[in-house]
Amino acid sequence: MNLLALTHPELIFINPPARSPESLIRLMSEALFRQKVIDDKAAFVQSVLHRENEGPTALGEELAVPHGKSSAVRQAAFCMALFDEPVMWPGLEGDEPVRIVFLLAIPEAEAGTTHMQLLTTLTCTLMEESVRANLVAARTGEEALAVLQPAKAHPDADVKPARTMLIPLLLGIITAIAFVNAGLSWAAGS
DSSP: GGGGGOOOOOGGGEHHHHOOOHHHHHHHHHHHHTTSSSSSSHHHHHHHHEEEEEEHHHHEETOOOOEETTTBSSSSSEEEEEEEEEEEEEETEEEEEEEEEEEEEEGGGGGGTTTHHHHHHHHHTSHHHHHHHHHHHSSSSSHHHHHSSSSHHHHTTOOOOOHHHHHHHHHHHHHHHHHHHHHHHHHHHH
């Protein structure tokens, strides 16, 4: 999946003033609305906040990936926020320091396919510590996009063993959280 086709320099924030998960989600959603990625900002924000309440989206490595799957989304896209000083984001074991936030906007019709492809591509790309460091060092949206270019994002394409296990592990954790949340919701409804 070509990450660069799913974003724009106007969707990248360097040290934005929003420092809480909700305020950052709202700020990034406004940018998605201005870029005509979403057509109902309130509905999209609600879908992201609903997902945030279902389970944490901080994935470790100073990375959070909040996301919304909504009919308000016209086309799959993402925003990115990069911080010199970490913000706190809900994680599996409480709040975690996060310096890289990707907000994914996924059309409902693509919830199972595009969502997982984008999440897999992002986690694979961001496994490299140098990629994360270069993203945080970026001072402009264009610099951040240059880091995500495939040739730069994977300079050691032949070295894959360390990466191979992390992706299934992360996706397994995300799936397990979804099942636990579904079970808890079902039990609470009984």
